Amino acid sequence: MWIWQQPDWPSRQLDASQVFRYDHAVLAPFLRELHFLQGVLLGKMGVQNNQQAALDTMLANILTSSAIEGERLNHSVVRSSLARKLGIDEPQSVATTAQSDGLAAMVTDAIGNWQQPLTLARLLQWHAWLFPTDSSLMQREQIAQRVLGGQLRGNEPMQVVSGRIDRPKVHFEAPPRDVLESELDCFIDWFNRSREDANLDPLLRAGIAHFWFITIHPLEDGNGRLARLLTDLALAQAEHQSIRFYAMSVAILERRSSYYDILEQSQKGDIDITGWLLWFLDTLAASLKQVLADIDQTLQKTRFWQRVDQTQLSKEQVKVLNRLLDGDFSEGISNSQYGKVAKVSPATASRHLAQLVEMGCLVKTAAGGRSTRYVISK
Helix, strand or coil: CCCCHHCHHHHEEEEECCCCEEEEHHHHHHHHHHHHHHHHHHHHHHCCCHHHHHHEEEEEEEHHHHCCCCCCHHHHHHHHHHHHHHCCCCCCCCCCCHHHHHHHHHHHHHCCCCCCCCCHHHHHHHHHHHHHCCCCCCCCCEEECCCCCCCCCCCCCEEEEEECCEEEEEECCCCCHHHHHHHCCCCHHHHHHHCCCCCCHHHHHHHHHHHHHHHHCCCCCCHHHHHHHHHHHHHHHHHCCCCCCCCCHHHHHHHHHHHHHHHHHHHCCCCHHHHHHHHHHHHHHHHHHHHHHHHHHHHHHHHHHHHHCCCCCCCCHHHHHHHCCCCCCCCCHHHHHHHHCCCCHHHHHHHHHHHHHCCCCEEECCCHHHCCCEECCC
């Protein structure tokens, strides 16, 4: 029995306000940590120019959400579409496509208009932007298929299947087409009403929305990407702002195998989705921690160059120091590595490193001889 066949599935209840069961005591520690991390991030980003950060985060979400589905997009083309949509001047803008412009329109509408209610028409518009009329679905097993954007799926059963043709394994089956509209109505109504529910943590709401939409699977293709877009919308609503500083799809891509595993496992049980929500919150925490680590690294780099006079350094020394500050050599850089990065002789590398130590830019690690490494001085 699939989860949507359970007698207490939300669309079968007169009151769908309590849509799923979960163990709040198990989830509470994750929620406390996440709210703390959100506060730290918003505090660190509050004094900065956020327009560029918004562009970078939207770009990362678009690229990685597509990569989760096995589709590789052109970074520069999508960036140009986003920049134009956000009104940001890019020094190296490139020609865009209907697909990249559609992706930019989809994400900026979902996040930029976070205060607007969710409707079926809005969902279908996102799908139309995801699959514009002059683009076709990527080839899978050398069979080119066309996806009609802006339309709900057809009457064929929606199944995710693997294995031999004569012995298929059904990983997931969505509700049948004849109940699809009522299922969507129930979901959309809950999504809009739950935003004002003081008893529902907004981060849990984002996780529930992601899982519920995936379960309904209302579209021929693009269900995963729109589920992740709905997650971004729910998180924007939780933070009451359209500027996103972290891209959850990046962390999902890194955990893609476990992402599909937990979704499949959760489809086969009852409506207790504690396991899914644990995975979701842990992945969200990983996204926040990575952004905070990147910010700390950027601040460390800024502080370093505030105390170091670059005019006293060669261009090779500046290049190597920047590589170290970017974390490229986590255990420090050796004489031979310096020579390769800076493209200088071993003797010049030794002289450069000695100068950087004397100036207080680098310090030697405890290991001696050929194991000697140089790290940024604190």
